[in-house]
Amino acid sequence: MKSLPDQLRRFRSPTPRRISLIKAVIFLLCLIPVGHMAWGIYTDNLGANPVEYITRDTGDWVLRLLLITLTVTPLRKLTGWPWLVRLRRMLGLFAFFYVVLHLITYLWLDQSFDWHAILKDIVKRPFITVGFAGFVLMTPLALTSANAMIRLLGGKRWQALHRAIYAIGTLGVVHYWWLVKRDIREPLMYAAILAVLLGVRLWWKLSERRTGITT
Amino acid sequence: MLIRKPSDIVPSEITPRTLYESRRDFLGTAGKLALAGAGLILPGLAYSANKLTTVPSAYKLADKLTPLKDVTHYNNYYEFGLDKDEPAEVAGKMKTRPWTVVIDGLCAKPQTIGIEDLLKIAPLEERIYRMRCVEGWSMVIPWVGFPLATLLKRVEPLGSAKFVEFTTVADKASMPLLNHAVLDWPYTEGLRLDEAQHPLTLMAVGLYGEELPNQNGAPIRLVVPWKYGFKGAKSIVHIRLTDTMPGTAWNKAAKNEYGFYSNVNPDVDHPRWSQATERRLGELLKRKTLMFNGYNEVASLYAGMDLKKNF
Numbered sequence: 001m002k003s004l005p006d007q008l009r010r011f012r013s014p015t016p017r018r019i020s021l022i023k024a025v026i027f028l029l030c031l032i033p034v035g036h037m038a039w040g041i042y043t044d045n046l047g048a049n050p051v052e053y054i055t056r057d058t059g060d061w062v063l064r065l066l067l068i069t070l071t072v073t074p075l076r077k078l079t080g081w082p083w084l085v086r087l088r089r090m091l092g093l094f095a096f097f098y099v100v101l102h103l104i105t106y107l108w109l110d111q112s113f114d115w116h117a118i119l120k121d122i123v124k125r126p127f128i129t130v131g132f133a134g135f136v137l138m139t140p141l142a143l144t145s146a147n148a149m150i151r152l153l154g155g156k157r158w159q160a161l162h163r164a165i166y167a168i169g170t171l172g173v174v175h176y177w178w179l180v181k182r183d184i185r186e187p188l189m190y191a192a193i194l195a196v197l198l199g200v201r202l203w204w205k206l207s208e209r210r211t212g213i214t215t
Numbered sequence: 216m217l218i219r220k221p222s223d224i225v226p227s228e229i230t231p232r233t234l235y236e237s238r239r240d241f242l243g244t245a246g247k248l249a250l251a252g253a254g255l256i257l258p259g260l261a262y263s264a265n266k267l268t269t270v271p272s273a274y275k276l277a278d279k280l281t282p283l284k285d286v287t288h289y290n291n292y293y294e295f296g297l298d299k300d301e302p303a304e305v306a307g308k309m310k311t312r313p314w315t316v317v318i319d320g321l322c323a324k325p326q327t328i329g330i331e332d333l334l335k336i337a338p339l340e341e342r343i344y345r346m347r348c349v350e351g352w353s354m355v356i357p358w359v360g361f362p363l364a365t366l367l368k369r370v371e372p373l374g375s376a377k378f379v380e381f382t383t384v385a386d387k388a389s390m391p392l393l394n395h396a397v398l399d400w401p402y403t404e405g406l407r408l409d410e411a412q413h414p415l416t417l418m419a420v421g422l423y424g425e426e427l428p429n430q431n432g433a434p435i436r437l438v439v440p441w442k443y444g445f446k447g448a449k450s451i452v453h454i455r456l457t458d459t460m461p462g463t464a465w466n467k468a469a470k471n472e473y474g475f476y477s478n479v480n481p482d483v484d485h486p487r488w489s490q491a492t493e494r495r496l497g498e499l500l501k502r503k504t505l506m507f508n509g510y511n512e513v514a515s516l517y518a519g520m521d522l523k524k525n526f
Contacts, residue, residue: 047300048281048289048496049352112500117489127487178487181350182397182468183297 008079019083026087030094033061034101051109058102063176063190065095066169070197077204089145092165096142099135127178134171137164166201169194267359267421272340274415278495280343281354283423285496290430291348292449293397294383294390302430309389309450311434320380320456323371330434334420336369337361341424342417347479347508349443351501353493358438359421364412372408372456379411380404380461381437382453398464404437404448405461405475409516415440418451441510443477474526478517479508483526 014022037054040046046053069091076084111118121128141162143149150158173194177187292302316333319325328336339359347353367379385401387393393400410416417438420427427433432449439446445465455461465473472486481491481504492501507513517525 048285049299049494051494051499052352109499110501117491121489125488182293 008081011079011081014083019086023087023090026090030065030091030097033057033098051105055102055105055110058098058105059176061098062095062102063172065091065098066165066172067190067193067197069095070165070169070194074197074200093142093145096138099138103135127175130171130178131175134168134175137168137171141165141168166198169198265426266424267334267339267426269341269359269424270338272342274340274342274344276343276345276355278343278345278355279497280357281496286354286356286422287428287431289354289496291350291445292430292432294385294392294400294402295430296392297397303428305391306389306429309384309386309429309433311429311450314434314452316435316451316454318366318370318454318456321373321376321458322367322456323373325370330420333366333418333435337365339420344417344438344440345508346438346440346444346447347493347504349445349473349477349485349490351488351490351493353495353504355495357423358417358419359424360417360419360438362414363416363418363437364414366418366454367408367412367456370456375458376456377408378457378460379406379408380453380455380457381406381448381451382455383448384450384452399462399467400464402448402464403461404446404463406439406446407516408456410439410513413513413516415510415513419447441479441507441513443473443479445473446477476517476522476525478513478522478526479504480506480522480526482506483523 037046037057040053041050044050069088072084072088072091076082107113107118111121122132123129141164144153144158144161153161173187173191176190177184180187288303289299290302291299292306295302295305312330314330315327316330317325317327339361341357341359343355343357345353346356381404383402383404385393406416417440419432419436419438420434422428422431427436429450432447432451435451436449437447437451446463460475463473463475465477466475479490484490490504493504494501
């Protein structure tokens, strides 16, 4: 019987064809939540308060996709599969896709595009402030996601910019935490996962400094 | 005039509890089977309930009623679960017969009244009220009930009574969340005596012409339409008259967020969100929230009070 590392090594370098297939599958998987919501609207099956449902569901998927995106690098290091990084951009862009849906729901269905009220809300309500800050930070990341932009910015600078995802993830979790009325179990769960994902990076960074070996 | 004294034994306690409950379980199971069939054809109407006879009332609204399915499947009843659809799934286990309400404290005639007698305390009225939740959504509900004032008159409040405290049942057997300190159980609420005696303040025993479903606060609950929904204590077992402002469940949980009065007020925001607008269930865009939820007749209760301070 082969050991686990041996088995993992088998997936070290899939063929380009296979990577395209994996990407296509993930692309379709990421569309399931929005498809489910669209079907729910069409069949009027989203419960008594569909707008609340859509707001919560799009928000949930932003957080989930951010955490999944943040899992790519640790997972790559643990498995030794370099190609995993090729899924990261799509996952990040889907997080942005859902944050745009989330924001549109808020601007349109919650505030009826009343810009005065929206501005007041952003300034006055801490949970809106941090949520909106998260969206603002995500925008340049989405805009600079193309390969050409990496070349234009230069790898180092591009990477520094894209480290903003650590702040974005944190803002997203705080945004959720501050809006719940009483039941913090779910925000707590997201916070715990985020803490592990950021903690593991910090730990690697520190041990890298200690040993002088870059992983 | 014939004055009837309430009997010492409440009718609901004449049948032995075990026998009563086993009978209910049997009927419940049989009923569920029958209703499961009906539920396929009429989703949302599938809950067992008894029709209530009502007299017409002056409390009507032009607003469109919130559908029964939404009224009974979008509930905040934390003892049963924290998600809106959980109470409808879980609350069926709660036994609402026999049921008694203890009314005591600063009154001349403290008493314990069985639900059967409560249903006969006054002619039951159908009243259509707006219900505004502190979370920013609202419904329009045809309640069935009688004024709390009628009930209070029976116990003859003393001159020293200034407040009324309401306590919800804490039934460990049917309420899973009682094992978690989400709120300080049992759920309590309170009103100033003059608020409690206001003609709008309703003891509801039904909605849509039938007995209350458990998730809506069966068998008897408070409805105060000019206040945020959480003020309406559900499944009440104890009403106490007192001279000091009683603590309330949400106020104890977050003093700066949920005040004792909790009148619907578009100008006083929740510290974390605006109360200027609300989403009426069934509507796409939000509508403006009205002062006192549109019940301006209560304004005189708060004459001279700073409603920003006394939120």
